[in-house]
Amino acid sequence: MLGRIGKGLNCFSPANDNSFNRFVLTKKIQDEILPYVSKVTICDRPSTNHSGLTQYNYDDNRDGIRQRRVSVARQFDLTLSDAPFDRRFVIELAKEVEKTHQMPGQCAEMASITAVKLKDIAAQTGLFVYTLQLPDYNHTITLLSETPYRSNEWINWAKEFNSTSIIVDLWQGALSQNKPDALVSPANKNTYTRTSPRAIVQCKVWGGFPSRHMV
Incomplete structure (x- = not known):
């Protein structure tokens, strides 16, 4: 039996069926997430000031984005601080963003959408899908990994x-549409993670299946 991602796409190496064909897997992820690059509206665009520091320019959706987070968190009796660590919140937030015209959001919304859309790939490969917070960058991204982590656990980048x-980063992918690697890239080559920054698991959205092998 071989693990398959979609019709005719074998994501495991013939030499070792526990070794993923990263090219095929990356292509499938791109096919799944790329359509959202043109659908979403990034509401916090970074710029560099005269001192070389990064600042964010927010559009008129900022208050609405916060209120949407508050509303979703309240559905599950969560605070805004606790909500990103709750799988129910992540999934429901993604649904609410998709319902909104032009899908406005910040990196947290983009990571939630990405994680939810990777459900089938997670099921077919057995990979874990996590949302991660990078505190030194104040940025949230999505990780597909073979490693089991718990919420609030630090990522072992060496592993x-x-x-x-x-790494999948819909926020950066939408801002840098002329750079395909900004959307999907190996963890050791991603702009944010290649230097092994501090990264904490917010939520395991999918994964933990008994086997990666699919008929």
């Missing part, structure tokens, strides 16, 4: 770099 781990 991720030695495996098939992939």
Whole structure:
């Protein structure tokens, strides 16, 4: 039996069926997430000031985005601080963003959408899908990994770099549409993670299946 992602796409190496074909897997992820690059509206665009520091320019959606987060968190009796660590919140937030015209959001919304859309890939490969917070960058991204983590656990980048781990960053992908690697890239080559920054698991959205092998 071989793990398959979609019709005719074998994501495991013939030499070792526990070794992912990263190219095929990356292509499938791109096919799944790329359509959202043109659908979403990034509401916090970064710029560099005269001192070389990054500042964010917010559009008129800022208050609405916060209120949407508050509303979704209240559905599950969560505070805004606790909500990102709750799988129910992540999934429901993604649904609410999709219902909104032009899908406005910040990196948290983009990571939630990405994680939810990777459900089938997670099921077919057995990879874990996590939302991660990078505190030194104040940024949230999505990680596909073979490693089991718990919420609030720090990422072991040495382990991720030695495996098939992939970073998906819809926020950066939408801002840098002329750079395909900004959307999907190996963890050891991603602009944010290649230097092994502090990264904490917010939520395991999918994964933990008994086997990666699909008929």
